[in-house]
Amino acid sequence: VQLVESGGGLVQPGKSLKLSCSASGFTFSSYGMHWIRQAPGKGLDWVAYISSSSGTVYADAVKGRFTISRDNAKNTLYLQLNSLKSEDTAIYYCARYDLDAWGQGASVTVSS
Amino acid sequence: DIQMTQSPPSLSASLGETVTIECRASEDIYNGLAWYQQKPGKSPQLLIYNANSLHTGVPSRFSGSGSGTQYSLKINSLQSEDVASYFCQQYYNYPLTFGSGTKLEIK
Numbered sequence: 001v002q003l004v005e006s007g008g009g010l011v012q013p014g015k016s017l018k019l020s021c022s023a024s025g026f027t028f029s030s031y032g033m034h035w036i037r038q039a040p041g042k043g044l045d046w047v048a049y050i051s052s053s054s055g056t057v058y059a060d061a062v063k064g065r066f067t068i069s070r071d072n073a074k075n076t077l078y079l080q081l082n083s084l085k086s087e088d089t090a091i092y093y094c095a096r097y098d099l100d101a102w103g104q105g106a107s108v109t110v111s112s
Numbered sequence: 113d114i115q116m117t118q119s120p121p122s123l124s125a126s127l128g129e130t131v132t133i134e135c136r137a138s139e140d141i142y143n144g145l146a147w148y149q150q151k152p153g154k155s156p157q158l159l160i161y162n163a164n165s166l167h168t169g170v171p172s173r174f175s176g177s178g179s180g181t182q183y184s185l186k187i188n189s190l191q192s193e194d195v196a197s198y199f200c201q202q203y204y205n206y207p208l209t210f211g212s213g214t215k216l217e218i219k
Contacts, residue, residue: 034208044148044156044199046208057206093155099146099201100167102155 001025001101003094008106011084019106021077021094029072032097035079037090038105045090048079062088084110114138114202118211124219129190133214135200137181144204147176147185150213151196159198160185192218 007019021033035047048068049057056068067080077094091105115138125131135145143163148156158167160176163183173188187194195218200211 036208043213044201044210046210049206049208059207098158098161099148099156099203100158100161102157105155 001096003096003101003103005092005094005103005106008092008108010109010111012112013085013110015084017081017084017108019079019081019092019094019108021079021103023075023077023094023096026096026101028070028075033068033070033077034095034097034099035066035068035077035092036095036099036102037088037092037108039087039090042090047092050077081108084108086110113207114141114205114209116200116202116209116211118200118214120214121212122215122217124217125190126219127190127192130186130188131190131216132187133185133198133200133216135178135183135185135211137183137202137204140180141202141204143179144202145176145178145183146201146203147174148199148201149194149196150199156199187216190218 002024004022011017032051034049037045037047050068065083069078089110091107093102093105095102117136119134145163147160150156159170159174164176175186198214
């Protein structure tokens with residue numbers, strides 16, 4: 001099982017960014033997937049979940065600003081981050097349904 | 113939301129010792145609890161699920177116990193590679209929530 005995030009970077013407040021998570025080593029379409037973030041030096045903060053049938057759940061802090069999606073043909077999970085705030089600065093991890101597999105993380109820094 | 117209160121925030125112990133980390137949920141989570149180990153600069157790794165089931169490949173010196181609102185992680189015969197932060201997490205209900213973490217160091 002391998003999960004590889006990409007798309008992180010430095011972005012100004014109010015702008016957008018899209019993260020990707022490429023999955024391999026398992027049947028991606030059969031699994032729900034999560035995004036979880038960790039602010040510098042802080043704990044873990046669940047962000048969003050998408051089921052195998054594309055039902056979604058969001059944390060209140062990102063609801064209406066972030067969108068989780070998936071492309072099963074490409075074995076890829078996405079997180080669209082809009083209206084970014086400084087408090088969204090974190091490493092963003094994708095993880096499989098049971099949190100038994102995590103990616104290495106993508107760093108997002110929101111700063112002017 | 114279910115709040116997870118983890119203690120202690122940090123822990124220093126000698127090699128070979130046994131250490132215990134506690135986690136209390138704000139309501140009954142019916143054993144929907146996992147423990148993770150995170151080494152510096154790395155992503156978290158699953159240790160324990162369903163409160164007391166050892167994840168594949170995790171050394172048997174790690175064990176979990178508890179029920180209701182009170183859970184614990186025990187590490188027997190502490191080894192140098194156990195230096196890490198440890199987090200509990202409830203998955204009984206959304207939003208998934210994590211404890212604030214315990215940083216384990218070797219004395």
